[in-house]
Amino acid sequence: MENKWHEVWERRKSGLATIDMNNHVEVFADLKKINGFDITNGGIPLSSLIQQYKDTKQSLKIHSGQSIF
Structure with missing residues (x-):
């Protein structure tokens, strides 16, 4: 992979x-x-990033309105 x-970085x-x-x-x-x-043109699909967010929240047992900070 190239x-x-x-x-x-320059496209952001x-x-x-x-x-x-x-x-x-x-x-x-x-x-x-x-x-x-x-997240476009063959990058990481947005759905994967959202799933990662949900998995992280679940792993950390963070509920709506809570923070890890």
Whole structure:
């Protein structure tokens, strides 16, 4: 597999100013994108990242409204 980290890193731009902040999927996708995660064009599917989030919450026994901080 070819390492394209620099290409992905340079593509990161926030769209938070134009997305619906009540749409948690859009917000999550944009935050992942500006953090350098390429979730389009063969990158990690958004559904996998959301499942990872849910699995982590379950493993840490975090319920709605709680924080690990």
